[in-house]
Amino acid sequence: xxxxxxxxxxxxxxxxxxxxxxxxxxxxxxxxxxxxxxxxxxxxxxxxxxxxxxxxxxxxxxxxxxxxxxxxxxxxxxxxxxxxxxxxxxxxxxxxxxxxxxxxxxxxxxxxxxxxxx
Amino acid sequence: xxxxxxxxxxxxxxxxxxxxxxxxxxxxxxxxxxxxxxxxxxxxxxxxxxxxxxxxxxxxxxxxxxxxxxxxxxxxxxxxxxxxxxxxxxxxxxxxxxxxxxxxxxxxxxxxxxxxx
Numbered sequence: 001x002x003x004x005x006x007x008x009x010x011x012x013x014x015x016x017x018x019x020x021x022x023x024x025x026x027x028x029x030x031x032x033x034x035x036x037x038x039x040x041x042x043x044x045x046x047x048x049x050x051x052x053x054x055x056x057x058x059x060x061x062x063x064x065x066x067x068x069x070x071x072x073x074x075x076x077x078x079x080x081x082x083x084x085x086x087x088x089x090x091x092x093x094x095x096x097x098x099x100x101x102x103x104x105x106x107x108x109x110x111x112x113x114x115x116x117x118x
Numbered sequence: 119x120x121x122x123x124x125x126x127x128x129x130x131x132x133x134x135x136x137x138x139x140x141x142x143x144x145x146x147x148x149x150x151x152x153x154x155x156x157x158x159x160x161x162x163x164x165x166x167x168x169x170x171x172x173x174x175x176x177x178x179x180x181x182x183x184x185x186x187x188x189x190x191x192x193x194x195x196x197x198x199x200x201x202x203x204x205x206x207x208x209x210x211x212x213x214x215x216x217x218x219x220x221x222x223x224x225x226x227x228x229x230x231x232x233x234x235x
Binding site: 041042044045046049090107108111 | 121122151153160161162163166174176208210223224225226227228229
C-alpha cells in the first residue's frame with residue numbers, strides 16, 4: 001500500500017529565508033508524487049508533480065522538489081519565502097490506475113502549515 | 119474558463135437529516151472526484167465519477183452516495199447525518215485523455231463546509 005508522511009505539521013519561517021517542507025513516501029513501485037497547496041477558504045492547487053521523468057521538479061511560484069529514491073523522499077523547497085506562501089501544503093501519492101484509467105483516489109499526507117513571519 | 123464551482127459554500131444541518139452537495143466541473147472535464155477534509159482524518163477520497171458511472175470508491179459507509187449527470191455535473195448525498203460528518207467537502211474535476219492511464223491534473227473547487235449540530 002502506498003502512503004505519504006509529512007514530517008512536520010507546522011513550519012514557521014521568516015520572509016526571505018528558505019523553505020523546506022519534508023515528505024517521505026512508501027510505495028512498492030515507482031510512484032507518482034505531487035505537492036498541493038491550500039490557501040484559507042480556497043481549493044487545492046497543484047504546485048508540482050513527479051511522474052518518473054526528471055528527479056528535480058520545478059513548480060509554480062518558485063517551488064521545487066527533488067525525488068530521492070534512496071531516501072524515499074520528495075521534499076518541497078523554495079529559496080526565499082514570501083508572505084503569500086503562508087498556506088497548508090499537502091504531499092500526495094497516486095496509486096496505480098485502476099482498469100479504465102481512474103483518475104481519483106489521491107492519497108494525501110496530513111499536511112504542513114507554513115507560517116511566514118515579516 | 120470558469121473553475122470548479124461548488125454549491126452551497128456553507129451548510130448547517132442537524133443529526134439525522136440528509137444533505138445534497140453540488141459540483142460543476144470545468145467545462146470539458148468529464149471526471150469528477152469528491153474528497154472529505156477534516157482536522158482529524160485529513161483529506162480522504164470519497165468517490166469518482168466518469169461518464170455518469172462511479173468507477174472508484176473510497177472507504178466510506180453507504181450513507182455517502184453520489185451521482186453524475188450527462189453534463190458532467192455531480193452531486194453527493196449524505197443521509198442520516200452524524201456529528202462526525204462535519205467537514206469540508208471538496209470536489210475536483212479532471213480532463214480525461216482517451217486511452218491514457220497517466221495522471222491528469224485534478225482541479226479543485228473551494229469546497230462546501232458542512233456543519234452537523
